[in-house]
Amino acid sequence: MSFIQVIGVYQTFFIKNPNTLSSYIPIKALENINIEIAQNITFSIVGESGSGKTTLGNIILGSLKPSKGDVLWKGKSIFSKEVRKEYIKNVHTVSQNPFSSLNPRMNVRSIIIEPLIFRDKLTKKEIENRLLSVIEEVKLSKDILYKYPHELSGGEKQRVSIARSIISRPSIIVLDEPVSSLDVSVRAQILNLLKEIKIKHNLTYIFISHDISTTRFISDYLMILYKGITMEIGESEKIFSNPTNPYTKLLLFSVPGQEIIKEFPKVQRNEEGKCPFYSRCPIAKEICKTEPLPPKKISENHISYCHNV
Ligand SMILES: Nc1ncnc2c1ncn2[C@@H]1O[C@H](COP(=O)(O)OP(=O)(O)OP(=O)(O)O)[C@@H](O)[C@H]1O
Ligand code: SF4
Ligand SMILES: [Mg+2]
Known part of the structure; x- marks a missing residue:
């Protein structure tokens, strides 16, 4: 049994018809998506803008229920009542734009520990210990804890996002274009950091990117999407050596x-x-x-x- 299975997933959005404003036009964002994801691998989803990558990421996160089809985690639907609560604890996300994804009114300390306050009943001491250990893992210094997002560089912001995503010890992280807004010089550092963290915590990554070359460095499996349809899927090196x-x-x-x-x-x-x-x-x-x-x-x-x- 796969760790995560995406089975026959379709997603259609309805937008207002600009001509009539009273009727709706269907937008087919995903069509018959089928994926098997083993534990502890990096599964990348690649495609141009509008190909459905974020929509699929949101469905795997469980934040969007597909129009048709299902996502199974250890064989059970993530949308079922019995699994949903446990699944939400196990999955986290790092989004594309660290500039807008971090709350500007919260300092770094509050941003990073926020998922713990909502999810777990930990003592103050335990929260503090976790905070210090994730700060060290993402290679940030303690001086940063009382700064606000606007006082950080792009790379520092993305390290804060990563620290926030691992503090509640999830087993799955959906990374939606985690390096595309960063300078080229910082990208390699963040990708290396993500690789290190994945190995240390036995994480499963869903890595979303419009840039196929970035995924070569990090992926075990690769899926190429175009207009919501799978074009090619398989072991990453097989696709790169024989597209x-x-x-x-x-x-x-x-x-x-x-x-x-x-x-x-x-x-x-x-x-x-x-x-x-x-x-x-x-x-x-x-x-x-x-x-x-x-x-x-x-x-x-x-x-x-x-x-x-
Ligand atoms: N909430 C929504 N309502 C209506 N249409 C939507 C919604 N979300 C996404 N879409 C449409 O679904 C399609 C896929 O969008 P999606 O955001 O998943 O693409 P993407 O591959 O992540 O693109 P990008 O690389 O630009 O982030 C697009 O045509 C988009 O306009
Ligand atoms: S050759 Fe393949 S990719 Fe090209 S139009 Fe036909 S099915 Fe599509
Ligand atoms: Mg997107």
Whole structure:
């Protein structure tokens, strides 16, 4: 049994029709998502803006119930009453933008210990000990504890977010673009820190990024999403060494200095197909217009969804 299973998940949002304002337009954010996540691995979700990464992250966090499908944790639905309370204690998040995710009116100390106040009945001494140990783990000095978010650098803010996310000792952390707002020089430090913390606490990471190259450093498994549909999924190194889906190739081609994909012809068709990538795909066939994407097994733990592989 997998640690986390995402089973046949669909998410449709309804937004007001700007023309009538009285009717609603459906936005298909996710379509038939199926994932198996083992414990203690980093599972990355990669795709362009609007591909459904945050929506899927929120569903795995349990903060959004999908329109259809389920998420199981140790075999049981995270949305069931009996599991929900326990699951919420076990999962935490670090979000994209440390500038807006930290409460500006709280000092660092209060921000970090807040999850403990809500979740656990610990003594003052126990809270203090936990605080000092997470501060040390994320390599922040004690001087920072009485500062406010606006007095911190981007890297320090993200370290505070990470300290906050691990203080209640969860087993799963959803990291939604944790380094994308940081300077390149700070990114590697934060990624290294996340790796260290994961090993120390036997954590399972769901790592969300629009940048496929960042995920290579940290992922064990990788899922490529496009317009809410899975394009390729599998062991990270298998996908990087043998990318098969045209959309994965486009993402890799867009990475400066990436030698795997040397060429990617630019295409723009004025019609949509069943394959969400049809209008941009250089090797599209007639069948891509009308038939849903078939799963093609490339090797053990590596599946590509495409009519042309
Ligand atoms: N609450 C909502 N109401 C209506 N539409 C939504 C809502 N949340 C997300 N969407 C739509 O669902 C789709 C997926 O959004 P999502 O935020 O999951 O994408 P993303 O991959 O995280 O993008 P980004 O990289 O920009 O963060 C988008 O078309 C978005 O506009
Ligand atoms: S299914 Fe067709 S259009 Fe879609 S990525 Fe594969 S070849 Fe391209
Ligand atoms: Mg997002």
